[in-house]
Amino acid sequence: MQRMGLQMTKTGFSFRGPDEGVHALKSWITPEEDIFLVTHMGFVEVDSEHWYLDIDGLVGNPMRLRLTDLQAMPQREYMSFHECAGSPLAPTVAKRRIGNVVWKGVPLSIILERAKIGSDASYIWTSGLEWGEYAGVEETYQKDLPIEKALAEEVLLALEINGRPLSPERGGPVRLVVPGWYGTNSVKWVGSITAANRRASGAYTTRFYNDATPSGVKPVWSVAPESVIVSPSPDDPLSADMPTKIWGWAWGDHQISSVEVSLDGGNSWQNAILEPREDRSWQRFELPWIPTSGTHLLLCRCVDDLGQGQPRSNARNAMHSVRIQIGDGAPLASQSAR
Incomplete structure (x- = not known):
């Protein structure tokens, strides 16, 4: 049964992100317009x-909380x-x-x-309030967390992002946020939380978001180490023999301990300067x-x-x-980053 005060404003799969991709992510805190x-x-x-x-299931004190309750x-x-x-x-x-943001909530x-x-x-099962069809499956969006992660201090019922109330597009008025884990686990428009003694059985925990590994199926939970080059981009006006720097972001559920950059497509690597992280923020790296x-294929890789x-x-x-393609004089146009 549909709740009062609830409506779908756009149906079907949807994606929005900056046109420049990761090259747009120049700020330590990502502006909301650049967050996917x-x-x-x-x-x-x-x-x-x-x-x-609603909070129910294996609890001694089932509850129904309103927005004012959370705000208090x-x-x-x-x-x-x-x-x-x-x-x-x-x-x-x-x-x-990817983006880097400040959440606030309970x-x-x-x-x-x-x-x-x-x-x-x-x-802990968390269910969103959206409904509809995705990849031939029609059901509500439900995810689960092992109890140890659910009780971790960083997991929030978020009311704000970057100092502003969550908009409807961001999952407002309240969404789950699970720092360190992929966004699929941070349920938007949260409507119920259920304590259980088993994993949730819906499509988003059984059919979708599971990886095959040599030891069996693994849920898509903890974020694996990753890094991207923000600058230079293929369109940056670089000139031969002019000092510049290669810089970007590295992140993962576990802190990144080192980043390497290759200037020749992976044949050789150099250690980049890596900054520390705050909470579970991304970490900036750079290489002079x-x-x-000529043509240069830049790569980056990190280790946690x-x-x-x-x-x-x-x-x-x-x-x-x-x-990156660089001429002897003015910079030349080049292919887009992949």
């Missing part, structure tokens, strides 16, 4: 006066990269939909504690460069604190490359 927007079934607009959140609870801010996992129909294709752990979550609960005339790195290709976190 992806929906599976469409956009929902929720009347804040009618919004509510303790809030916290948390900076984190926010990345789309890419299409679940093409999981090995790198999409590089820690999910506070809600679960007040609901008196049972000791037999091992997963004096380009020579666990020793995990980036594959060259065929993965959502595959290495990023930028092809």
